[in-house]
Amino acid sequence: MKRLEGKVTVITGASSGLGAATARRFAAEGAVLVLGDIREDAGAALAEELGGCFLPCDVTREADVAALVDGAIKDHGRLDCMINNAGQLGALGRVEDISAKAWRDTMAILVDSVFYGMKHAARVMRPQGEGVILSTSSVAGLVALGPHAYTAAKHAVIGLTRSVAAELAADGIRVNAVAPGSVPSNMTDFAYGDAAAMRKVAEARNPLRRMIGPEEIAGAFAYLASDETFNLTGQVIALDAGLVECRLDASYYAREPSYFDAYGNRG
Numbered sequence: 001m002k003r004l005e006g007k008v009t010v011i012t013g014a015s016s017g018l019g020a021a022t023a024r025r026f027a028a029e030g031a032v033l034v035l036g037d038i039r040e041d042a043g044a045a046l047a048e049e050l051g052g053c054f055l056p057c058d059v060t061r062e063a064d065v066a067a068l069v070d071g072a073i074k075d076h077g078r079l080d081c082m083i084n085n086a087g088q089l090g091a092l093g094r095v096e097d098i099s100a101k102a103w104r105d106t107m108a109i110l111v112d113s114v115f116y117g118m119k120h121a122a123r124v125m126r127p128q129g130e131g132v133i134l135s136t137s138s139v140a141g142l143v144a145l146g147p148h149a150y151t152a153a154k155h156a157v158i159g160l161t162r163s164v165a166a167e168l169a170a171d172g173i174r175v176n177a178v179a180p181g182s183v184p185s186n187m188t189d190f191a192y193g194d195a196a197a198m199r200k201v202a203e204a205r206n207p208l209r210r211m212i213g214p215e216e217i218a219g220a221f222a223y224l225a226s227d228e229t230f231n232l233t234g235q236v237i238a239l240d241a242g243l244v245e246c247r248l249d250a251s252y253y254a255r256e257p258s259y260f261d262a263y264g265n266r267g
């Protein structure tokens, strides 16, 4: 029995990058896929390859997200897992240079989309009495590690995850998020140049000295969607090669062992 056998899963932003890797992983684990994206050709081709279905979906439009969820219900009668993943880097620049429109557009892609996904997934999952809602945040959702609007938006994704998890727990619905560090994709090629340039940065900057691959994020989503995490909700899993939690240089710990007692005397 595969881990996600028969689990009806909607993935937004499924045409490339983390979304496409997640679609492949879920298909390999037996999930039934309903994919959505604004890039129709690539999304439809992937759905055909994986035996799922594709619907054009602009996640900034509530009606599109609702239609994606309704598509899963129409074809399969239920929704087991909703993955709010579509995104873009959004507004760049110094805080005083960011236009109100660029700010609002970034929030629409990165925050409104997740709200719509949670809202419409909850609409169909609550009567089922079960379901899993997952979203792609970022290490920029945990600390200041990106453009202003992106960082604010990814923090908001974590806030929504915790808040909606608290509400839906009584209905048997789990709500969690993944916070990836930098992973090669169309989005990050724009920021870093290409995967080779990103690998250099990752190997120098990440405490584990490794670059993170899209398949690792896909693996985390599969774990969170599976029954192995039956009691895990309101959580954020950072897949960041130690970037956020292991910032102190290892040499700090390599000094001569000693201790300070209750009075501050060194022993």
Ligand SMILES: NC(=O)c1ccc[n+]([C@@H]2O[C@H](COP(=O)([O-])OP(=O)(O)OC[C@H]3O[C@@H](n4cnc5c(N)ncnc54)[C@H](O)[C@@H]3O)[C@@H](O)[C@H]2O)c1
Pocket (backbone or CB within 6 Å): 012, 013, 014, 015, 016, 017, 018, 019, 036, 037, 038, 039, 057, 058, 059, 060, 085, 086, 087, 088, 089, 109, 136, 137, 138, 139, 179, 180, 181, 182, 183, 184, 185, 186, 187, 188
């Ligand atoms: N790559 C990274 O390093 C990284 C790190 C942390 C978080 N993320 C997040 O992962 C998610 C996926 O990004 P990625 O790195 O795979 O980039 P990507 O550009 O490869 O994929 C993004 C996907 O979202 C789709 N998309 C963009 N705007 C959309 C819209 N309005 N409606 C529907 N689909 C839309 C794109 O067509 C594309 O298929 C994003 O939320 C991003 O913020 C990425």
